[in-house]
Amino acid sequence: MIYLDSNATTQVHPDVLEAMLPYLTDQCYNPSSGYRAGKAVKKAIDKARTQVAKLIGAEPEEIVFTGCGTESNNAALFSLANAVGKGKRVITSQIEHSSILRVCEHLEKQGYAVERVGVDESGRLDLHAWKQAVELDDAGFATLMWANNETGVIQPVAEAVALAKSAGIPFHSDAIQAVGKTPIDLQQEDIDFMSISGHKFHAPKGVGALYVNKNVSFDPLLFGGGQEAGRRSGTENVASIIAMGAAAEMMQLRLDADGHAGVAALRDHFEKRLMAEVDGVLVNGSKEFRTKNTAHLAFENCEAAGLLILLDEYGMACSAGSACMTGKQKPSHVQTAMGYSAKRAKSSLRISFSILSTMEETNDAVEMVKKAVRKLRSVQGFSGVGPVTVYT
Ligand SMILES: Cc1ncc(COP(=O)(O)O)c(C=O)c1O
Structure with a gap:
């Protein structure tokens, strides 16, 4: 995992x-x-x-x-x-x-x-x-x-x-x-x-x-x-x-040693690769003022709930919004406060790294997210809406 x-x-x-x-x-x-x-x-x-x-x-x-x-x-x-x-x-x-x-x-x-x-x-x-x-x-x-x-x-x-x-x-x-x-x-x-x-x-x-x-x-x-x-x-x-x-x-x-540069390098590599290799990926929130371990990304025309199910199947654990919001239908109160549409909020994943994360895992995670987005978009077309049970 x-x-x-x-x-x-x-x-x-x-x-x-x-x-x-x-x-x-x-x-x-x-x-x-x-x-x-x-x-x-x-x-x-x-x-x-x-x-x-x-x-x-x-x-x-x-x-x-x-x-x-x-x-x-x-x-x-x-x-x-x-x-x-x-x-x-x-x-x-x-x-x-x-x-x-x-x-x-x-x-x-x-x-x-x-x-x-x-x-x-x-x-x-x-x-x-x-x-x-x-x-x-x-x-x-x-x-x-x-x-x-x-x-x-x-x-x-x-x-x-x-x-x-x-x-x-x-x-x-x-x-x-x-x-x-x-x-x-x-x-x-x-x-x-x-x-x-x-x-x-x-x-x-x-x-x-x-x-x-x-x-x-x-x-x-x-x-x-x-x-x-x-x-x-x-x-x-x-x-x-x-x-x-x-x-x-x-x-x-x-x-003190590196200001968490190691964790930031993994997060930045993950984001950079996804944005270069997948269409319609957006970073949510400030890129300047954020903790070095967190990537919060919206995937156009993809429901996060579906992505989570596929990623779980492939062997990757991350969240849609916060952990406590997962499984709830309402868009997150945080993204609503930021003025994001319900559609963007429901297309967002939180991927959070730690000092135990590795570059190998990061690259594997990129491949898994790419595969999940491709699959979901092929099922959902471009409306980005569909029952999540389709993807099991
Ligand atoms: C910002 C914030 N506050 C409070 C908590 C609650 O902490 P704990 O799980 O230790 O009760 C969390 C945990 O998710 C959190 O992220």
């Missing part, structure tokens, strides 16, 4: 697996235990905390380990909502992940207002509308993703933070698709909360982190044994936390 769906999840890197395994076997102790073996596990967690903090330019005590990126987003938004109080307005964008969108809908039902700012056709935030939104009298706090999960487009976070701060409101960023792929230095940004998820950068699924700026107060989502300095109770997922630390260090070394 050629795996090109790394924005959905990544494979645990072999070095990361090696780092975590002892904590599933010999080092099985509870980090809260008072004996030496327990204290050694606690020390290992603190090392992971330092590794994650370093990747984003934070201080170790600003990192709270959580159960996933979704939890980090929920915890940040509920804490901010509690702090500002009902009746206040949440400022966000139209292209957020469901773990922000659904919380905002829930908050609306609880008596908060929500302003969802749009993006331009490159998929980047409309900063003019953002400024107006954060300056509204009832603006309570702002949340904006760092990079979009579907298109990979990187948002103008520094500008958005500056506007929110000069309007006097706190700022959270869902940086789950950006951490490890693009440099982030929180010494340079006045951010209050930021969400991270381990499985997007070669740690296992089911571990995340929330950056909590040391100068802000935080209202926890979970109460209990007081782990994570009382900010996230529950016995720690030790092995996964160790893995996330190891993965963070690995990604930092790669970013």
Whole structure:
């Protein structure tokens, strides 16, 4: 199987697996235990905390380990909502992940207002509308993703933070698709909360982190044994936390070494070949501001749902839009916000690489996509519309 769906999840890197395994076997102790073996596990967690903090330019005590990126987003938004109080307005964008969108809908039902700012056709935030939104009298706090999960487009976070701060409101960023792929230095940004998820950068699924700026107060989502300095109770997922630390260090070394040029080279080679060898291939969103691992392409007169079925049959995994949208009939909310037609949105594939992808796989993937597009176009003709069951 050629795996090109790394924005959905990544494979645990072999070095990361090696780092975590002892904590599933010999080092099985509870980090809260008072004996030496327990204290050694606690020390290992603190090392992971330092590794994650370093990747984003934070201080170790600003990192709270959580159960996933979704939890980090929920915890940040509920804490901010509690702090500002009902009746206040949440400022966000139209292209957020469901773990922000659904919380905002829930908050609306609880008596908060929500302003969802749009993006331009490159998929980047409309900063003019953002400024107006954060300056509204009832603006309570702002949340904006760092990079979009579907298109990979990187948002103008520094500008958005500056506007929110000069309007006097706190700022959270869902940086789950950006951490490890693009440099982030929180010494340079006045951010209050930021969400991270381990499985997007070669740690296992089911571990995340929330950056909590040391100068802000935080209202926890979970109460209990007081782990994570009382900010996230529950016995720690030790092995996964160790893995996330190891993965963070690995990604930092790669970013420092070549800024992810290796991954970008594969993505660019893939795009270049497809655009030269297949008619009617378009890049969706900004080519300048996007994560180096993501290609989001529209194939004229081809339904992505059909392409996915054929590619799966040939042995290649990728997505139509985001993983959670696959199988749903509605065009993606991200492409709708970018002003794309439903037809273009439904003809789009997300192909996402990782540091484990190879050039051989990339070339094989090009051949598979070419074959799938040819087959689909021969069945569908040029209307580009047809029931997907035809292609099985
Ligand atoms: C932008 C973004 N936010 C949040 C999440 C949720 O993270 P997790 O799967 O760790 O809950 C994802 C995962 O797809 C994501 O891409």
